[in-house]
Amino acid sequence: MNLSVAEAASPAAEPVMRRPSLAGRTRAGLDEALAEIGVPEKERRMRVGQLWNWIYHYGVRDFQEMTTIGKGLRAQLAERFTLDLPEVTAEQVSTDGTRKWLLRMAPTGPRDRGAEIECVYIPEVDRGTLCVSSQVGCTLTCTFCHTGTQRLVRNLTTEEIVTQLMVARERLGDFPNRAAPDGAFVPNDGGRFVSNIVFMGMGEPLYNFDGVRDAIGVISDNEGLSLGRRRITVSTSGVVPQIEALGAQMGTMLAISLHAVRDDLRNELVPLNKKYPIKDLLEACRNYPGLSNAKRITFEYVMLKGVNDSDAEARELVRLLKGIPAKINLIPFNPWPGTRYECSDWERIERFSEIVFKAGYASPVRTPRGRDILAACGQLKSETEKLSARARLMLEQDEAETATVAH
Structure with missing residues (x-):
């Protein structure tokens, strides 16, 4: 049964510190867990491989199902660890089939109720795309983006990024030989x-570089979750110093949230531009490792009525991208409560697309998905601020009481 956001917002019970989960860990993380329970170093590599296969290929949630591991070691693992995934506290389903999950992460301390983030699954005939988050909130304050109105709480850990994919696979019945949970949506058309995966959810991925890099290592490992790096896209608003490292260390596809062709306008829409202007951003794109016609950069351009959608701006966009193997994703603006922007008229979007296409660039207009559940591009904003308000108030009161006693 799907939960509503209102149901998810009910007061949470006092958090109980749980055993740490092994789900989402890197191979090094699994090795450390085995070392904690006394598994000899010479045996750990084999055991890591076994755990890896059971956790990521088969998606097991119970150590007792790991039949290639001895009962004694299974008991030790179960005593010290779990295989828990983030809790799905709300699931919303769009009229177009898009699904948005509100996920609550495990508490990190006695006063932590667990951070909440949003993750979106977009089903299409030929693919299923998962939009994952890399941070709780965002620090960039892009004016057209709903997520940008939420303060940055913290980076997600590698485990918290990886387990978004694991939750999706479990909800979709996508692990071999495992039944989908009650209420899950199981695709039946085979595709x-x-x-x-697109890192286009909450947060700026390149401000969580290490966490994202290590998560991609787990996700792309062909002995586990096995999603090729060409099927993973990392989208950045333009953290120029990290773009080359992204290509060199992660080898994924690159997307750039461009949205304007002049620095003065982009300074307003994407304030990060004040630090890394368009010229520097495009130079970094030209030097992106592995860039070729087979590995083009996607430039995302949200269509804002009367703001950035003129013929002149379409022609300037073509001029700016000259020499960069690229495609241009035109994104009809997805409205959200309180925004001052409107979506460009459809005729204007088609005219803009035509100019770009005639210049030799693929310029697909992204079909808005999940607008009715605020799951579309630029609409994600977790319920963290509302759901955690009571917890933050309690924390402030506790701190005040502690200070009073100390004095």
């Missing part, structure tokens, strides 16, 4: 499981 709509998770086949692609």
Whole structure:
């Protein structure tokens, strides 16, 4: 049964510190867990491989199902660890089939109720795309983006990023030989499981570089979750110093949230531009490792009525991108409560697309998905601020009481 956001917002019980989960860990993380329970170093590599296969290929949630591991070691693992995934506290389903999950992460301390983030699954005939988050909130304050109105709480850990994919696979019945949970949506046309991942959810991925890099290492490992790096796209608003490292260390596809062709306008829409202007951003794109016609950069351009959608701006966009193997994703603006922007008229979007296409660039207009559940591009904003308000108030009161006693 799907939960509503209102149901998810009910007061949470006092958090209980749980055993740490092994789900989402890197191979090094699994090795450390085995070392904690006394498994000899010479045996750990084999055991890591076994755990890896059970956790990521088969998606098991119970150590007792790991039949290639001895009962004694299974008991030790179960005593010290779990295989828990983030809790799905709300699931919303769009009229177009898009699904948005509100996920609550495990508490990190006695006063932590667990951070909440949003993750979106977009089913299509030929693919299933999972939009994952890399931060709780965002620090960039892009004026057209709903997520940008939420303060940054913290980076997500590698485990918290990886387990978004694991939750999706479980909800879709996409692990081999495992039944989907009650209420899960199981695709039946053979082609709509998770086949692609985009780091276009909450947060700026390149401000969580290490966490994202290590998560991609787990996700792309061909002995586990096995999603090829060409099927993973990392989208950045333009953290120029990290773009080359992204290509060199992660080898994924690159997307750039461009949205304007002049620095003065982009300074307003994407304030990060004040630090890394368009010229520097495009130079970094030209030097992106592995860039070729087979590995083009996607430039995302949200269509804002009367703001950035003129013929002149379409022609300037073509001029700016000259020499960069690229495609241009035109994104009809997805409205959200309180925004001052409107979506460009459809005729204007088609005219803009035509100019770009005639210049030799693919310029697909992204079909808005999940608008009715605020799951479309630029609409994600977790309920963290509302759901955690009571917890933050309690924390402030506790701190005040502690200070009073100390004095």
